[in-house]
Amino acid sequence: MDYYDYNEYNELNISNASSQGHSNFLQFKQLFLPCMYLAVFICGLLGNALVLVIYIFYQKLKSLTDVFLMNLPLADLVFVCTLPFWAYAGIHEWVFGKLMCQILLGIYTFNFYTSMLILVCITVDRFIAVVRATKAYNQKGKRMTWGKAICRCIWVVSLLLSLPQIIYGNIHHFDKWVCGYHDEEISTVVLATQMTLGFFLPLLTMIVCYSVIIKTLLHARGFQNHKSLKIIFLVVAVFLLTQTPFTLVKLIGSTSWEYHVMTSYHYAILVTEAIAYLRACLNPVLYAFVGLKFRKNFWQLVKDIGCLPYLGASSQQKSSEGTSKMFSTSQHAEATSMSQL
Template identity: 50%
Template sequence: MGLLVFHHMDINYDYYEHLNTTSHEDHRHEAFSLFSRVFLVCMYSFACILGVSGNALVLIIFIFYEKVKVLTDIFLVSLAIADLCFLCTLPFWAYSAAHEWIFYTLPCQIIRGLYTLNLYGSMLTLTCITIDRYFAIVRATKAHISQAKRIVWGKAVCILVWVISLAFALPQFLFSIQAEFDKKVCIANYSTRFLELFTEVTQMVLGFFFPMMVMVICYSIIVKTLFDAKGFRKHKSLKIIFAIVVMFIFTQTPFNLLKLIRAVYQSVILDERFDYALIITEAIAYFHSCLNPVLYFFIGVKFRKNLAKILKSIGCAKHQQITKQWQTTEDDGSKTCTATHNAEETRMYSL
């Protein structure tokens, strides 16, 4: 069938061996190769350009304008750094999808590991934000801790999150290799089938589905608490965090479910429809890393206000109408956020 173009970051060694043994189905494989090459290159390129610029802007606003004042800021900065690390690997995958993997084994290990590190780092960070919101809203009377202590705890928790995420990503750092079939590829090559299955299932259950269950339970209780509260407007304080969590779950769950199915039932690699589903859900999962800045812009009042300041400072905001409009919205939003005696605990701090 010639050169096969199929570049899942999480594809394994057995998959390519299977493709070599079934290389006579030329027409179907060539069609799939063309689709994957065009689709992945376009998605990787677009996500990289939009995501790097967006997350860099997020870091500038949080670090230089908001000064990372509160606990939520720390977690959101951590998310942006994780996304940036991953997005910087996409040019390598775009080139690999268009041609072949030419970067040798060490970059293969680093780049595959960074994706896994980003996935579980983001998931665990969102879980920490959810738990923090749970204690701030549901257990508000028991959660009175000074902002300074919250910052210290937040930094310690972030470090712990990345240590745990690194442990989850360790198999990708260790077992990824550059291999050559019809062309050079970057894949995972586990020493045994049991090790592969154990790694995949452990990563998915402990690093993805368990934290997702914690977030769903916490937000269910939070929503019930806010509906029962007299100051119903307090639900606006959770709008951004809730949107981030929902977006993460909806973009990551399909791909991770398919990965789990592939690990348990390897016979699905014979199904071409599964291949298409895997490649499309993979692209959606990777595209998530550039969506958070978009959510901040459309939902976050203070984020838009600080963006207006940046545009004005570099001479791009020639007219003041947009800035005034955003500031007016900010004033309205700040009035809403002060509707409760517990506003300091429940508001969506810097956004």
């Protein structure tokens, strides 16, 4: 979105090299963008709204991970609400004015940094809870206080990092009106910042922390520890699968501006960026639905709104409660438990 809008005017140059390829690309974009953005919008809106409802009305914030999980869907919810605007602009042109352009560019970047920083905090929190279990349990109250303060800092830092998009965002007319920051120097600074703070540092942190966590759990006994490993691998795998393709394409494009007149490059940018946006849909699944406590509260919500018969919902709750009890007895306090992920 931010990167693609900056380079969108380069599509004009594609027509010079291959008018037929440019025409096919425009047809693909007009079909692919609304479908992909609509899917992410609907799934992200429903999933993140459901997470917020359950955390607000059913699930008490008993751990530091819960505090972080409360902020993650909130940031994603704000982001997915901007997708209909970008879908319309991708099909037609930007008709929402300069101020709206600056706000939506800022929201995207704000969500980008907020989500990545929160995921890093969840990783570090799990690292402390597993590797330094006793100390983490004894300082649970202090960790909760620090966690809330860290969340506030994340929102402030993300807002500051979004200022370039808000300040330099503008609308320009090429063959149509587009929204972006059409300045090579600004684009380079933004790209370098996003690559460093939004991908490589979070990735390095997750690799180091989860490597130590895996090593710690492998030395522990019990089948449930190995089940926790599956959750860890899932978290890392989804992070890599959604973010790496778009990151690599942007890095390749930054090495030479010749790529921006290639039709294949614009196909790659469009598809990999849409894949990267899927994190707004997958986060509720990865960081909430895998938790037994969350599933129990979900079935309680379903029963309360009358979507399932009372007996059916009750049996689901009892099944979840029984599974939760078995899970609790097989773990050593909060220390080695990854169920909160």
